[in-house]
Amino acid sequence: DSGVTQTPKHLITATGQRVTLRCSPRSGDLSVYWYQQSLDQGLQFLIQYYNGEERAKGNILERFSAQQFPDLHSELNLSSLELGDSALYFCASSAVRGGTGNTIYFGEGSWLTVV
């Protein structure tokens, strides 16, 4: 158990809908990361937050957004869903902002299926 908690574990929704994925980082970790794992794109970095502020952005679509709340939990919002958004979405956390090779711990992921 990494200590990173993600909900829901599985989600099935229709095209055009909007969903919210939730992540609770390890106790004390200030950085939260979101990654997408799909068959065609592999594991891709989406976005990082550090202590409530956006720190880095990767291949995140404009239809997707995220935020980190004062209690450090994070939510990833996916809207206008398309079939191609079906993927495993990982949340990860680390203790510090970065730049030190600090270990990033991953949750078990949220499986999103868009039908």
Next chain:
Amino acid sequence: AQSVTQLDSQVPVFEEAPVELRCNYSSSVSVYLFWYVQYPNQGLQLLLKYLSGSTLVKGINGFEAEFNKSQTSFHLRKPSVHISDTAEYFCAVSKNQGAQKLVFGQGTRLTINP
């Protein structure tokens, strides 16, 4: 920008045989290197990481990896595998400055045959 290439998408080996999973990276700056393992229906777990110092890094579950700067490689090895090592293995790289996003390879599926 960094990139990671895992040269084998699938590696089948017999139980108790040695295994090497290959990883090459490219980067214009110094990097940190990682191997993660993903067991079926689970999240990613860190096996080992190279930050600096000794180029031979030992990780959990008997795995080790060697950083070779001249060949830009970070191959993962285990002298004797077990059925329980069946999983997907990901090599990843991050820059040693600034935001610590990980760039992953496409993964190597290790299958252990009895």
